[in-house]
Structures are given as C-alpha cells and as structure tokens.
Amino acid sequence: MPIISRGFHGRRPESGHKLPPGQYETFDFPVLSAGPTPRVAHDDWEFTVTTETGARHRWDWGDLMALPVESPTVDLHCVTKWSKFGTHWQGVSLDVLLEDVETAADYALVHSYGGYTTNLPLEDLLDGKAWIAHRFDGDELAAEHGGPARLLVPHLYLWKSAKWVRGIELLMEDEPGFWESAGYHDYGDPWREQRYQGD
Ligand SMILES: Nc1nc2c(c(=O)[nH]1)N[C@H]1C(S)=C(S)[C@@H](COP(=O)(O)O)O[C@H]1N2
Numbered sequence: 001m002p003i004i005s006r007g008f009h010g011r012r013p014e015s016g017h018k019l020p021p022g023q024y025e026t027f028d029f030p031v032l033s034a035g036p037t038p039r040v041a042h043d044d045w046e047f048t049v050t051t052e053t054g055a056r057h058r059w060d061w062g063d064l065m066a067l068p069v070e071s072p073t074v075d076l077h078c079v080t081k082w083s084k085f086g087t088h089w090q091g092v093s094l095d096v097l098l099e100d101v102e103t104a105a106d107y108a109l110v111h112s113y114g115g116y117t118t119n120l121p122l123e124d125l126l127d128g129k130a131w132i133a134h135r136f137d138g139d140e141l142a143a144e145h146g147g148p149a150r151l152l153v154p155h156l157y158l159w160k161s162a163k164w165v166r167g168i169e170l171l172m173e174d175e176p177g178f179w180e181s182a183g184y185h186d187y188g189d190p191w192r193e194q195r196y197q198g199d
C-alpha cells in the first residue's frame with residue numbers, strides 16, 4: 001500500500017466521500033434560514049424564468065409535476081462548515097426548464113418566496129448541475145428545507161441553493177444576491193474555499 005498524504009486535498013472521512021477544505025461531516029440536516037419560513041400552497045405556487053428582454057416563462061405546480069423527474073444523490077456543503085454526504089433528492093433539471101428559453105444572458109439572479117435572492121452564472125445552472133428539487137429522501141420537501149420546491153446546486157456552497165424558489169431572472173450583468181451583498185463570495189466554490197469576498 002502506498003503511503004498517501006491525508007489532508008492534502010481535505011480529509012477523507014470514513015464514509016469515503018471527499019470533504020472540501022475547512023469542512024466537517026454532519027449526519028443530521030441543519031436548517032439555516034435568514035428569516036421566517038414562508039408557507040406556499042401547491043395551488044398558489046408558481047415558478048417563472050424572466051429573460052433580459054422581459055420574456056416570461058411560467059410553470060404552475062401541475063406543470064412542474066408533468067416534467068421528467070431526476071433523482072440526484074449529492075453532497076451538500078454549507079459555508080458554516082458542515083457537509084452532508086449522499087443526500088437523496090428528486091426534482092426537475094434546470095436543463096429541462098431552460099430548454100425553450102431564448103437568452104443571451106450570462107448571469108442568473110434567483111428569487112425566493114420571502115424575498116431571499118442569490119446569484120450565479122447561468123452556466124452553473126446547466127449541464128446536469130442544478131435542479132428545482134421538490135422531494136427529499138422519498139418524501140415531499142419539508143417547508144423548513146425549502147418546500148414546496150427549492151433550487152439545488154450542490155457544486156456551490158449551499159447558500160446558492162435557494163429555498164422556496166419562485167423564479168430566476170436572467171441578466172446580462174452579474175447582480176449580487178442577499179448573502180453576496182453582505183460580503184459572501186460572488187461564486188462560492190467549496191473546493192476553492194470561496195467563502196467570503198477576497199477568498
Ligand atoms: N430562501 C432562502 N434560501 C436559502 C436560505 C435562506 O435563508 N432563504 N439559506 C441558505 C443557506 S445559508 C443554506 S446553508 C441553505 C440551508 O438549507 P437547509 O436549511 O435545507 O439546510 O439554504 C440556503 N437557501
């Protein structure tokens with residue numbers, strides 16, 4: 001057996017998953033919300049994509065349920081340093097939702113019920129990297145974790161995974177969201193430990 005330097009790319013916990021720098025593994029599922037939990041009934045729920053030209057694409061709950069479902073199993077990394085491995089979700093790929101959206105935009109500003117926002121490059125929502133998730137661990141997504149539906153974009157710190165997602169605004173210029181305006185990193189790659197502005 002070769003001797004491998006542990007800790008070079010982050011410690012490898014017993015589970016065999018890889019931990020990004022500065023993170024520790026947790027087995028529960030902490031709830032982190034900047035405000036009260038909005039309660040949105042399925043009948044009232046809608047999701048919109050608005051382009052830089054003002055074109056508006058809209059889905060109600062029935063529309064979302066009619067789209068093909070994917071079942072990603074992903075690791076979550078929160079900027080407060082917990083990581084949770086192998087979480088099971090069901091949701092609709094953003095590739096499906098954005099398929100017929102014509103845009104020249106490079107940026108997305110994600111809006112939630114309750115007013116939370118977060119920004120990311122449009123390309124980070126595409127190519128199988130992001131979902132509108134509506135089930136967790138085989139059950140409907142609990143309200144405190146973002147139900148009826150949340151954005152799930154697990155390759156970035158979890159603050160980018162907007163709970164109670166309501167829409168995505170496509171923009172030609174990058175615009176910071178809630179935590180990004182408060183000093184968090186604009187991009188938030190856990191593997192490069194991009195926690196705060198300047199990291
Ligand atoms: N709408 C909304 N989405 C949000 C937040 C929030 O406060 N409001 N918090 C973010 C942060 S900082 C984290 S770590 C995760 C937490 O998700 P969880 O509560 O399901 O663990 O949600 C993210 N999405």
Ligand SMILES: [Mo]
Nearest residue numbers: 032078079159
């Ligand atoms: Mo977070």
